[in-house]
Amino acid sequence: MKKVVTKIVLFALCLTLLIPALASAAVPSTEGSKANLRSKLGNILGEHALLAVIAMQKGYDKAGDFDQAAAALLENSDSLTAAIASVYGEEAGEAFKPIWNSHIGYLVDYVKATVAGDEPGRTKAFGALDSYSVEQARFFAKANPNLVEADVTNDLRMHIRHLLAAFSAYVNKDYTEVYNAARTAYAHMYMTADGLTAAIVKQNPDKYPQGDATETASTLRSVLERTLGEHGILAALAMQKGFSGAADFDQAAAALLKNSDELTAGISTIYGEAAGDAFKPIWNSHIGYLVDYVKATAAKDETKRQKAVSDLEEYRTKQAKFFADANPNFKENQIAEGLKMHIGHLLESFNAYASNNTYSTAYAKLRTTYAHMAMTGNELAGGVVAQFPELFSSNEQPSTEPPTSQKDVIVFTEGSRYFTNDGESVAMDITPEVVNGKVFLPLRYLAEALGATVSWDPTDRSATTITIDDTTAVFWIDNNIMQLNGTSKDVGSIVHLYGERTVVPAQFLADLFGWDLTWNSAKGTITLTEK
The missing domain is CATH 3.30.457.10 (Copper amine oxidase-like, N-terminal domain)
Incomplete structure (x- = not known):
């Protein structure tokens, strides 16, 4: 087994803030063409996975917001198409979009057949999804010689299986497995994005020069964006479930708290166990206050609703102070303002959902929440890298110990x-x-x-x-x-x-x-x- 012995090992972050040795770059940074491409593809593909899970649930429930959830998923496809076009040109984007969107249509067909108890229809949809995987893989392999068609096919099949596993568990009322599978689908899409990024960078070294963003700093950024982005969507979904009195509310909330555990683990490894112990109750408190807001809204209790808003204000002040105390690169007022935006996005999305007739706004704000959390992840990563530059630089020398x-x-x-x-x-x-x-x-x-x-x-x-x-x-x-x-x-x-x-x-x-x-x-x- 290859030995990696550097000071960076001491900074091992269990969220994959774990840092491998670097091969290049004098000044660590989370920015650069390679890191930005990795971030863009990861965020878009990750969002696709969770929006697909939500849309399939809404379709099965015949929910009033199914059309808007599906529309948000297709808007995500537009974002991915634009990313593909930025690399391979508009013609490639035009060829990509109908192939990619076809698998969304086949997923909807699978849901409809399940609702109707139409087993031949389900089998047909499953076959179409498998054929899609082959066609989509052929597109990527033709566009980029560094992508092996069989490998891409298998990766896409795994993506489909993750989504169908989450949906089948939902149908069977195994709600814990629903969210385990959903989170797995989400994380897998970030891995897919990393593979695409590596292939694109290798194909276009001039456009994406190596060393413009250190691999470890880029990884830190990617993980924080992934974790915080997942928090944003899971929070919005849990609030919907709570308001609707859905049977899977407890499991949706549990998935949100598992996400908090991952974030806490990263904080603990950077700043120590005591910091993690201090961070977790503060962070989790805002989840509790959001639930309080949902319950008060459902009960039409304006007094409790305002109390929840007041509690959220107090939360963001405490959370901003925590980060500012931990890292001199974080300005307390700026962190507080960013948290205000995060809370505002979630409340706006929820209020629109609770109004029944403004589902389009609900999903627009949900996507805004996700995008804002990704930006926050990048900003946090930049602050950590600036605080510990020696751990992200290329100047670490391997140990000479035998x-x-x-x-x-x-x-x-x-x-x-x-x-x-x-x-x-x-x-x-x-x-x-x-x-x-x-x-x-x-x-x-x-x-x-x-x-x-x-x-x-x-x-x-x-x-x-x-x-x-x-x-x-x-x-x-x-x-x-x-x-x-x-x-x-x-x-x-x-x-x-x-x-x-x-x-x-x-x-x-x-x-x-x-x-x-x-x-x-x-x-x-x-x-x-x-x-």
Whole structure:
């Protein structure tokens, strides 16, 4: 396993504020053509995923705001089309748009067929979605030789599966899984954006010069934009659910609080556990006050509504002071003003939704909320980079300590879609899973971190075949028996699919590969250390 030993490892951020070694750039910055492209594609594709989840729910419920939710999704498509056209020209944008929009139409067909109990119609829509994945992948592969058509096809199929998983769970009233799948779909789209960005930059080095934004600063920006953007949409959706008395309100609110946990984890790693402990109740208080506002509106209690507004004012003052105290680059009055805008956007979106006849405004403000949170993420990232420039610069020198004195360390964190491999951040499309007090890890990500090759055979559901040195391990889905070099071994629990990934008990994997495992349930970290 590659060793990465720099001072930056000490700054490992569990939100993927975890910082790998840099290869270039003298002055760290979150800006630049490469970083801006990564940000734009990530934000647009991430928004697409959550808007698609919302539109599919609204379609199934035959909600009065379905048309407006679908319109917001198509407006997002316009934004993506403009981004494609900016890279490949207007003609390419015109070719891209109908292909991309077709999968939105097929998703709507799938929803309508589900509502009607039309199984042939559902099957037809699913087939059309698969054909779309192939056609869309062909477009990208033709436009950019750095994109492999088969890989893009598989990535798009995964995107479709995430959305259908969230919708199927909604139909089955498994609301916890609805929001797990929705958040997975959202995070996966940011990973897709990173892949597209890398291919585009490689194809157009003059237009997107390497080193114009350090990779770590760009990653910090991307993660903060992703996390805060998700907060914006989840908050708006939870407020809608609360006002409507929806059966999944509690689960929507729980997803919003899980997002808060991710943000808190990042704050803790930058500024320390005490700062994280101080941040979390302040941040979560504004979620509570928003819920108070929703309840008061539903009850037509103007006194309580004004009380909630007053509480939100007090919140933003405390939150602004927290950031200003933590970082001298943050001006308290500017942070307070930014928070005022955030709260205003959410209340405007909700008020329009509660008025029934102004759904277009509700979704316009929802998209404004998302965009504003992305801007906020960039500003916060810039402040952190300015505060700790040495951690984002290219001047860190590798350690001269002999590799034999180092131990490889892999760290997963509950609720996080990122793990660290010797300090380097690696993105996943799922989080570790905890079932009945037992931790399950995604087999592919761990195996590849160890330098193994991984293959999947869908014909006999030998979900994962791992080959490393002279060792071959085979795992089967829905089976507690695996084979190690042809010898059967009891895994101790059923190997199963979590999202789209095969997951296996963490302790079994540690023992299998000869690593030590430590699970800190208080911090939610699963640490594997080479023996």
